[in-house]
Amino acid sequence: MSPDPHAQAMLNALGRGDVLSPECPSRAVLQHLTSRWGVLVMAVLATGTYRFAALRRRIGGVSERMLAQTLQQLESDGFVRRRDHGEVPPHVDYSLTPLGHEAAQHLVALVGWIEGNIAAITARAA
Amino acid sequence: MSPDPHAQAMLNALGRGDVLSPECPSRAVLQHLTSRWGVLVMAVLATGTYRFAALRRRIGGVSERMLAQTLQQLESDGFVRRRDHGEVPPHVDYSLTPLGHEAAQHLVALVGWIEGNIAAITARAA
DNA sequence: CGATATACTTACAAAAATGTATGTACTTCC
DNA sequence: GGAAGTACATACATTTTTGTAAGTATATCG
Numbered sequence: 001m002s003p004d005p006h007a008q009a010m011l012n013a014l015g016r017g018d019v020l021s022p023e024c025p026s027r028a029v030l031q032h033l034t035s036r037w038g039v040l041v042m043a044v045l046a047t048g049t050y051r052f053a054a055l056r057r058r059i060g061g062v063s064e065r066m067l068a069q070t071l072q073q074l075e076s077d078g079f080v081r082r083r084d085h086g087e088v089p090p091h092v093d094y095s096l097t098p099l100g101h102e103a104a105q106h107l108v109a110l111v112g113w114i115e116g117n118i119a120a121i122t123a124r125a126a
Numbered sequence: 127m128s129p130d131p132h133a134q135a136m137l138n139a140l141g142r143g144d145v146l147s148p149e150c151p152s153r154a155v156l157q158h159l160t161s162r163w164g165v166l167v168m169a170v171l172a173t174g175t176y177r178f179a180a181l182r183r184r185i186g187g188v189s190e191r192m193l194a195q196t197l198q199q200l201e202s203d204g205f206v207r208r209r210d211h212g213e214v215p216p217h218v219d220y221s222l223t224p225l226g227h228e229a230a231q232h233l234v235a236l237v238g239w240i241e242g243n244i245a246a247i248t249a250r251a252a
Numbered sequence: 253c254g255a256t257a258t259a260c261t262t263a264c265a266a267a268a269a270t271g272t273a274t275g276t277a278c279t280t281c282c
Numbered sequence: 283g284g285a286a287g288t289a290c291a292t293a294c295a296t297t298t299t300t301g302t303a304a305g306t307a308t309a310t311c312g
Contacts, residue, residue: 017244019237022187026244034160052289061148063271076252089278089288106239110232111145118143118152126202178259189301215258215308
């Protein structure tokens with residue numbers, strides 16, 4: 001019997017996901033976490049709670065639109081928690097959920113490694 | 127004195143990078159490693175040496191074009207080593223460099239975590 | 253002999269990501 | 283009173299990414 005892609009999809013219903021199969025939801029989650037701004041948002045939030053504008057100031061280059069979009073994505077995946085203090089002018093802050101902290105841990109490790117080795121990398125890059 | 131972006135760029139020349147500043151080369155490297163196919167290529171190569179076609183079969187959904195592009199990117203960053211056996215029909219294989227293995231370690235951890243927790247994630251996703 | 257496999261590249265087209273500008277309702281600082 | 287800050291949404295334009303199809307030279311398989 002050859003490997004059936006449908007069987008793989010079933011695997012992740014009861015067991016563990018498989019990022020190598022395109023239909024597996026883990027593939028989508030991976031993309032959200034590793035998206036251009038997703039990584040940075042997670043890394044910063046791993047540091048603490050931030051308000052929207054503060055987060056934006058911290059992450060160089062994000063537009064409001066992208067930050068909002070990224071936060072919503074991560075929130076709907078359950079990695080980020082948004083708290084609206086119901087004040088006016090608006091006061092909202094963002095932090096990581098426990099699940100978010102677990103994921104962020106790996107992202108932070110990756111980012112940290114890159115930052116620490118960037119000299120070696122660029123030194124010998126083609 | 128307010129934080130000068132130029133000073134930040136200098137920091138990474140002698141010291142450590144800062145992904146949060148847009149001009150820092152570490153930002154680009156991060157994007158290569160976390161690109162849609164970059165993560166998967168690295169994760170698979172962490173497993174061993176592969177020929178182009180084998181890699182493509184392993185990673186569900188990559189087009190030849192994207193795989194080639196991704197591999198070239200990772201090669202020029204020094205994470206992947208390409209070996210052409212100079213035969214015809216062509217025989218080329220890809221593997222990780224020592225630097226690549228270090229980076230891949232974090233990627234594999236992330237991917238592993240997602241695969242292992244995908245049930246919990248999708249269960250409570252909005 | 254025709255199909256299949258190998259490792260790509262290139263041109264073209266479609267889709268997705270991202271940026272820019274504007275608006276909202278209200279408050280505080282100068 | 284005017285400017286700036288707060289947290290976004292929305293429309294529109296542009297840029298970037300990604301996919302598709304075709305082509306290359308040769309060897310092996312049936």
